[in-house]
Amino acid sequence: MADTTTTTTTTKYTNRDIPRISLRDFDTRIDTITASLISAAESNGFFTLTDHGIPESAIEAQFALSEAFFSLPDAAKSAVPFSPLTNTGWERAAQVRPSTGLPDQKESFQMQHGMAATSWPSESALPGFRARSLEFMRRAQEVSEKLMVCFARGLGFADEYFVRAHDVRRSGAQTVLRLLKYFALDPGAPTPEGYHRAGAHADWDFVTLLFQRPGQGGLEICPGREAFTEFGLGDTWTPVEPVAGEIVCNIGDLLMSWSDDRFKSTFHRVKTPTDPRVDYYGTRYSMAYFNQPNIDCEIQGPLKKYPIVTGSEFTKAAMKRNYEALQATKAAMVDSTA
Numbered sequence: 001m002a003d004t005t006t007t008t009t010t011t012k013y014t015n016r017d018i019p020r021i022s023l024r025d026f027d028t029r030i031d032t033i034t035a036s037l038i039s040a041a042e043s044n045g046f047f048t049l050t051d052h053g054i055p056e057s058a059i060e061a062q063f064a065l066s067e068a069f070f071s072l073p074d075a076a077k078s079a080v081p082f083s084p085l086t087n088t089g090w091e092r093a094a095q096v097r098p099s100t101g102l103p104d105q106k107e108s109f110q111m112q113h114g115m116a117a118t119s120w121p122s123e124s125a126l127p128g129f130r131a132r133s134l135e136f137m138r139r140a141q142e143v144s145e146k147l148m149v150c151f152a153r154g155l156g157f158a159d160e161y162f163v164r165a166h167d168v169r170r171s172g173a174q175t176v177l178r179l180l181k182y183f184a185l186d187p188g189a190p191t192p193e194g195y196h197r198a199g200a201h202a203d204w205d206f207v208t209l210l211f212q213r214p215g216q217g218g219l220e221i222c223p224g225r226e227a228f229t230e231f232g233l234g235d236t237w238t239p240v241e242p243v244a245g246e247i248v249c250n251i252g253d254l255l256m257s258w259s260d261d262r263f264k265s266t267f268h269r270v271k272t273p274t275d276p277r278v279d280y281y282g283t284r285y286s287m288a289y290f291n292q293p294n295i296d297c298e299i300q301g302p303l304k305k306y307p308i309v310t311g312s313e314f315t316k317a318a319m320k321r322n323y324e325a326l327q328a329t330k331a332a333m334v335d336s337t338a
Helices: 027-040 058-070 131-156 161-165 253-258 311-337
Strands: 006-009 012-014 020-022 046-050 091-094 105-111 176-182 198-199 207-212 219-222 235-240 246-252 265-268 284-290
Touching: 006 020, 006 265, 006 311, 020 027, 027 046, 027 131, 058 105, 058 161, 058 207, 091 311, 105 131, 131 176, 131 207, 235 284
Parallel strands: 012 235, 020 046
Antiparallel strands: 006 012, 046 246, 091 105, 105 176, 176 284, 198 265, 207 246, 207 284, 219 235, 219 265
């Protein structure tokens, strides 16, 4: 893309290359694929996957399951509430981003491979939901493990190094699939003040696989994160439009740390629609597969820039940074109104 910067009344935009990487013939093309992934990870930290092996029909079928879940009455969804202890369950307008100090206007449901049966919607409420969702998660895990082999090679680790650290068959696995529904807005009315679909943030996982529906845009990226311990925001954004069948991927804080900050965890957001001429105002569905480390794996990059921590310790530290950044944002907002 051309390096052209434009400015709206509130935001600067620029075109950036978002690499499209084909996983076709993975075993015979692994060296070429690895080189492409490493290049993307070292630059914007975002890329899209094609020829990944998950049919469009399977992606759309999981979106249909997502719609069915979110169409349940709130009382039924409340039977499987979000728990910070397990990082699973349903929430509605409860996630507050440090970048905004306000809740995202969405609802979500998070699932894990080894999640207890009682944490799933009942079979009577959603027949086949559990089995079909677990099958989709298995497919997403297969794609993730191909990326893990490439990233391990790029960092000089054994091929199965990251795969073992994210083994979803073991007790202590933390990887989740998150179903997301962003609320529709009336394009004929002003956007409410303080309304955010998803405030700017970086993921703290290893790598995220994001599934989007064509026509339901809003994802934007803003590279520039220099170290996984920092929280800061740039001001120049790039839209990432959804394409049927493609998976949008981004590096998380975990892989940034594990690479000694060689790979980049990138800020991103879901734009709040403000212009009916260009923005999508309807209900927006997406699905994010967050590759989280097993709680007992040991994390340290090849250069040993950071001390060894376990997967459990890394996740707790990430949540603590997020909480402290949120409190700082809220305090700044109070000071600005005093």
